[in-house]
Amino acid sequence: MKIFTSPQIRKCDAFTIENEPVTSLALMERAATACAGWLSRKFSGETVYNIFCGHGNNGGDGFALARLLYHKGCDVNVFMDSAQNLSADAEINFKRTKDISGIEFSDFSKVNKFQFEKESVIIDALFGTGLNNAIEGKSAELIKVLNELKFPKISIDIPSGLFADEVSDKNSVVFKADETLSFQFWKKAFLHAETGQFCGKINILDIGLSSEFIENEISDSFVIDEGLVREIYRPRQEFSHKGNFGKTVIAAGSSGKMGAAVLATQAALKTGSGLTFSLAPQCGYEILQTTCPEAMFLKCGQDFITSFEVDQDVILGIGPGLGTERETYNALLAFLKACDKTLVLDADALNVIAENTDHVNLIPKKSILTPHPKEFERLFGTTENSFERLNLAKDKAKQLEIYIVLKDHHTQIATPEGKVFYNLTGNSGMAKGGSGDVLLGILTSLLAQNYSVKEAALFGVWLHGKAGDFAAENHSKEAMIPSDLIAELGNVFKYLNSSQ
Numbered sequence: 211m212k213i214f215t216s217p218q219i220r221k222c223d224a225f226t227i228e229n230e231p232v233t234s235l236a237l238m239e240r241a242a243t244a245c246a247g248w249l250s251r252k253f254s255g256e257t258v259y260n261i262f263c264g265h266g267n268n269g270g271d272g273f274a275l276a277r278l279l280y281h282k283g284c285d286v287n288v289f290m291d292s293a294q295n296l297s298a299d300a301e302i303n304f305k306r307t308k309d310i311s312g313i314e315f316s317d318f319s320k321v322n323k324f325q326f327e328k329e330s331v332i333i334d335a336l337f338g339t340g341l342n343n344a345i346e347g348k349s350a351e352l353i354k355v356l357n358e359l360k361f362p363k364i365s366i367d368i369p370s371g372l373f374a375d376e377v378s379d380k381n382s383v384v385f386k387a388d389e390t391l392s393f394q395f396w397k398k399a400f401l402h403a404e405t406g407q408f409c410g411k412i413n414i415l416d417i418g419l420s421s422e423f424i425e426n427e428i429s430d431s432f433v434i435d436e437g438l439v440r441e442i443y444r445p446r447q448e449f450s451h452k453g454n455f456g457k458t459v460i461a462a463g464s465s466g467k468m469g470a471a472v473l474a475t476q477a478a479l480k481t482g483s484g485l486t487f488s489l490a491p492q493c494g495y496e497i498l499q500t501t502c503p504e505a506m507f508l509k510c511g512q513d514f515i516t517s518f519e520v521d522q523d524v525i526l527g528i529g530p531g532l533g534t535e536r537e538t539y540n541a542l543l544a545f546l547k548a549c550d551k552t553l554v555l556d557a558d559a560l561n562v563i564a565e566n567t568d569h570v571n572l573i574p575k576k577s578i579l580t581p582h583p584k585e586f587e588r589l590f591g592t593t594e595n596s597f598e599r600l601n602l603a604k605d606k607a608k609q610l611e612i613y614i615v616l617k618d619h620h621t622q623i624a625t626p627e628g629k630v631f632y633n634l635t636g637n638s639g640m641a642k643g644g645s646g647d648v649l650l651g652i653l654t655s656l657l658a659q660n661y662s663v664k665e666a667a668l669f670g671v672w673l674h675g676k677a678g679d680f681a682a683e684n685h686s687k688e689a690m691i692p693s694d695l696i697a698e699l700g701n702v703f704k705y706l707n708s709s710q
């Protein structure tokens with residue numbers, strides 16, 4: 211699914227209004243209807259909705275929502291700043307709502323202390339995508355008070371105070387939502403840590419904006435939705451043999467760090483690789499042969515890897531637990547100098563490359579790099595925030611013609627064509643040592659099975675996150691461990707196969 215900027219969303223509105231025949235007021239009604247439906251499914255009939263309306267169209271959504279909820283039989287209070295001039299559509303909805311005797315209107319700047327009923331919900335319809343500056347004055351004071359209240363908090367379209375496409379100033383006042391009901395599109399602000407922390411759970415509500423516009427408008431940012439994953443996934447053909455599913459080599463491990471090699475190798479096996487090999491030092495022989503009996507052992511060194519030489523017909527994933535021995539580093543640099551095939555590079559392999567700024571030029575084109583934020587910083591330099599980090603990743607992916615998988619709460623994949631794909635699966639239970647090793651195994655295995663590099667990157671990151679979500683359901687975010695992700699891969703493939 212494409213992600214649009216605020217100006218693009220405005221263009222989409224305007225196009226829809228011009229071409230669909232629908233008025234802007236009718237679009238506001240659709241938006242409010244979608245919100246009213248969601249809220250009445252979510253909360254009980256006893257709920258009292260306290261709707262805080264601004265003077266733009268976000269406030270207009272709020273006025274319309276108040277009317278619709280009231281007509282569903284709900285208790286509704288509206289709070290606004292009566293000193294402000296309303297936008298045209300907000301004004302119409304204000305007038306349609308204000309004469310309903312059962313809805314109480316108050317000026318929020320005149321309320322000394324909010325006295326909400328027990329079953330209250332706070333709705334933020336103060337500012338939406340039209341915000342052009344940090345919120346100050348009465349509205350800022352109001353948001354600070356609301357943020358302290360212990361009632362469920364819902365933002366309409368976007369939490370007030372956030373910009374859809376960029377980071378907000380650290381000190382700016384932002385409504386802190388438990389859930390955000392947003393219209394039609396994901397916004398970048400939902401997907402980055404600095405801004406996403408204010409959004410709670412995101413719910414994208416379809417309000418029927420023009421599919422023609424959505425199809426034709428160019429965007430370089432996308433979310434990896436399930437539709438995209440299903441287009442990529444190729445179920446296994448019945449008349450096939452192990453030779454059809456490629457050869458995966460996981461180059462990983464050193465004395466004391468063989469667990470990383472085990473996790474990556476097991477993940478490669480469980481993702482469907484035809485033949486899987488562990489390239490590891492002799493000290494890992496028994497460990498790997500015992501824990502991964504399906505994989506073959508390629509000995510390369512005693513306590514650490516001293517050579518990365520492999521056959522031409524394999525796909526190689528390098529990095530987990532390699533250690534910091536000079537000999538391993540030199541062997542990897544020598545190998546990279548001679549290699550022109552796609553590789554998957556993670557962990558210590560990235561640290562070898564980060565040692566010297568020229569080393570990035572040794573990365574074979576169309577390789578996949580999977581840095582966490584610190585590794586990314588070591589490789590490409592520091593940035594002020596995650597929006598800037600992503601921009602730098604985009605530049606580097608283009609310049610070096612590689613795929614950069616920036617591991618994060620919503621992992622981002624920057625491609626050589628300058629596109630960015632945000633992943634939506636995964637959870638904080640995966641923020642544990644070993645999760646990255648599993649991802650390397652999954653990605654290498656998919657490449658070996660002939661998925662294109664882009665397909666492997668998008669599908670692999672999604673699979674990894676989905677296995678994490680299944681593991682969290684079964685074990686809790688606290689107790690789940692990376693081995694549980696590997697165990698859940700089978701259920702993720704079953705899920706993809708059963709709901710084709």
Ligand SMILES: NC(=O)C1=CN([C@@H]2O[C@H](COP(=O)(O)OP(=O)(O)OC[C@H]3O[C@@H](n4cnc5c(N)ncnc54)[C@H](OP(=O)(O)O)[C@@H]3O)[C@@H](O)[C@H]2O)[C@H](O)CC1
Pocket residue numbers: 219223237238241264265266267268269270271297336337338339340341342343344345346366367368393394419
């Ligand atoms: N397709 C859709 O998604 C639809 C969205 N809808 C809703 O419309 C809003 C966007 O509405 P808009 O009127 O453009 O913007 P806001 O409601 O956010 O209003 C902002 C108004 O406030 C002024 N402003 C901006 N920044 C500040 C500030 N820091 N302090 C005070 N005032 C500010 C601004 O006025 P300017 O003159 O300064 O530009 C705006 O008037 C969207 O988020 C959805 O909720 C439609 O209802 C349906 C289709």
Ligand SMILES: [K+]
Pocket residue numbers: 268334335336337338365366367368369370
């Ligand atoms: K809002």
